Amino acid sequence: MSDPMAEEQVFNQPPPFADVNLIAADTPLREAAGLAAGELLPFGAEWGSQARLALGRHANENPPRLRTHDPQGRRLDLVEFHPAYHALMGHSHAAGLAHSTWAGGSHVARAARLFVIAQVEAGHVCPLTMTHAAPAALAAAPTLLAEWLPRINAGPYDSRFVPFWEKSSVTLGMGMTEKQGGTDVRANITRAEAIGGDDYEITGHKWFFSAPMSDAFLVLAQANGGLTCFLVPRFRPDGAVNALHLQRLKDKLGNRSNASSEVEFARAFAWRVGAEGRGVATIIEMVQLTRLDCAVSSAGLMRMALALAVHHARHRTVFSKRLIDQPAMTAVLADLALESEAATALVFRLAVSFDRAKDDPLEAARARLLTPAVKFSVCKAAPGFIYEAMEALGGNAYVEESPLPRLYREAPVNAIWEGSGNVMALDLLRVAGRDAAATRAVISALAQEAREVPGALEAARDIADSLTGEHLESRARSIAERLAALAAAAALAAHAPGALAHAFGTTRLMRPRALFGANPIAEPAWLLDRALTEP
Ligand SMILES: Cc1cc2nc3c(=O)[nH]c(=O)nc-3n(C[C@H](O)[C@H](O)[C@H](O)COP(=O)(O)OP(=O)(O)OC[C@H]3O[C@@H](n4cnc5c(N)ncnc54)[C@H](O)[C@@H]3O)c2cc1C
Known part of the structure; x- marks a missing residue:
């Protein structure tokens, strides 16, 4: 007779979410980033592997420690990190996260990698994003740029505390x-x-x-x-x-x-x-790039939370039916999937504008106007989104062995640093006030791209009217939120299935968004098939 306490008796618990290809499993990402068939698949397998996920856990369970002095009282000013942190830095550095756009790579290609690594461990994104953005400020000092860019572009990652001229990067x-x-x-x-x-x-x-x-x-x-x-x-x-x-x-x-x-x-x-x-x-040139990274990274956090929730609901049965097939849960998860796909489409379309800005004045204006709106809207959405995904897993997701608590605690910082929420909304007003003609051109391009999406034309009209009204600052957030929603509709209209863009318009443009699961999505089930491809 088998032992009732044996491990194999654990049933109705999902298999671990590990050794998942984070690119292959993510149709919305592949479409939003325009990845060719097979592109980045080895990268997705590497970052979804059990070993890589474990590095993320170890780096967070063993946070860095400051050593101010040596035992004799001499200053050290050293921070010691767990080897897992350095391993993550090494892998991400090798994938170009600290420099690829300065070495001929596109912002979109880098954003696809950033979106994935943030799902696994977002803490080490900070040094990568600052390093990547720094040359934009250094451009104001051409001699320094000429000296430092080759050092940034060099490789491999070098964690040693030695003079910069002795380091490999x-x-x-x-x-x-x-x-x-x-x-x-x-x-x-x-x-x-x-x-x-x-x-x-x-x-x-x-x-x-x-x-x-x-x-x-x-x-x-x-x-x-x-x-x-x-x-x-x-x-x-x-x-x-x-x-x-x-x-x-x-x-x-x-x-x-x-x-x-x-x-x-x-x-x-x-x-x-x-x-x-x-x-x-000078420094704002750098901050523009870090703001894009904040938004991409937050969309990545949302993506991982969604994937964990959908995976759980597919493998968990309650009242004799899979959780994912329980209508109240289907409604919640489909709404989360819609939100995540919209955030993904939005950040990748913004990355496209960064790529096109140097050759196309309208795209440059689009990047300037939308960066604060997108950073505002995606970074602010992430904590609430992750909380809702956490609830879909029940108690397991409230326990530290689950990645959800870490995702949840990570999310607010992207809304605070590199310009907090109000600052982003006010920045958008400043950009709009500085160049009204360019702003009108961007809004009308968005309206044109999203014209088939319900509510898009009305949203474009509202935004244009609001920008000319009085007491602008007190309405800054509502303008930023609505502009980001319009831009998301335009991004979805370009790549996503028509029904998905339609669902976004009816639930996010035609009416204020309600709680997840309370937004009426006509046919939710297929959104979940699309959201996470599992073998
Ligand atoms: C984990 C972490 C790491 C950080 N790392 C760095 C770093 O490496 N380098 C660095 O320089 N900074 C760093 N920061 C600081 C971060 O950039 C600031 O916290 C942020 O810019 C806000 O500044 P503050 O904290 O002084 O708040 P304040 O500037 O006092 O802002 C407080 C609130 O007021 C709002 N506000 C500001 N102005 C207005 C206005 N005119 N109207 C309405 N509301 C307004 C803001 O949106 C914010 O919500 C880090 C912060 C954190 C949390």
Whole structure:
């Protein structure tokens, strides 16, 4: 007689979600990113493997530790990471996440990889995204760009704490936020003193300073001519360790594999990037890229939560019927699938605009106008979405062995850093106010692309009217949300099945979106077949 406590007696629990090809299983991603048949399949298998998923878990269960001093009291200012973090960095670096668009790759191709790695471990996305974005700011100092871009583009990942000129490749971070002002960087009090030519010394602090083991940082500080951007290396050109004193690591809600420090600069050596007084204009070029990454990464988090929920519901039976076939659950999951596919389509269409911007003024205007709206809408949607997916799995998803708690804790940060929600909505108004003609052209292009989607033409009219009305700032969020929904409808109209775009229009454009599962989707079941392809 078999032992009733034996492991094989566990039944009506789904098989582990592991050794899944994260590209092959994801039709919405393949279509939104325009992947050719077979493209990125080895990458999808690698990142969905049991071994890679385990690296994500280990990197978060063993967060980085700060070593400020050695036993004799000498400053170290070192952060030690678990080997799993470095392994993830190595794999993502090798896949081009830190540099591919500067080496001829497209933003869309990089976004497809980013979307996948964020599903597995989002903490290590931070150093990759800052490194990838840094050359956009360095462009204001052509000599520095010429020196540093080859180092960024080089390989492989090199985690050693040695001078940058000895490394096989470098990573970069950025420091803007101070205690008295994050959004309002003009309130920065950190000082920069010129010491000859483009060399400066920085004295002051940064209140948030992520990835402090990076090889150099884009930092804002007040010079005589006003707020200015600088490149602060971890090692001075004479080979001495630069005076970046790491005070503490933040004890964060999520994003735990990534180190976010507080730092003090004690006459730290720096090179000026761009003219004195042009700090915001210089660093904003970098931030535009990191905002795209935040949105792609949040769409990736949503995707993993959806996949886990659909997988569970397919393999779990309640009251003699699979959970996925219980009408109330079908309605919830189909609504989540619709939301996830819309977010995916939206972020990839935005990445297309980044690729086309240099040759096409309308696409450049589209990237400028939609980046804040898309970052606002997708990053803000992710926490609520992941919570709902968590509930679909029941108690198992509330337990730390499940990836859901980590996804849930990770999600809010993308809405906070690189410009918080209100800041994004206000930025959209600023862009629209600066170039009304370009804004009208973008809105009318979106309306034209989405014309078959119910509610799209009305939404376009509402947005255009709202932008000319009064008390704009108090309506900033509603304008941003509606513009992102219109852009999502346009993106779905281009690639997704007509019925899906139609369902999006009837539930998201014609009426305000209700709770997941309360939005009337006429035929929900096929959305779930499409959402997750399992063997
Ligand atoms: C985990 C983590 C890592 C980080 N890493 C870095 C880093 O590496 N480098 C770095 O420079 N920063 C970093 N930050 C800081 C982050 O960018 C800031 O927290 C963010 O920009 C908001 O700034 P703040 O915290 O000073 O909040 P505040 O600027 O005080 O904003 C608070 C709230 O007010 C809202 N708000 C601001 N202005 C307006 C307005 N005019 N009207 C209406 N509402 C407004 C904002 O949207 C926000 O919701 C990190 C933050 C976190 C959480």
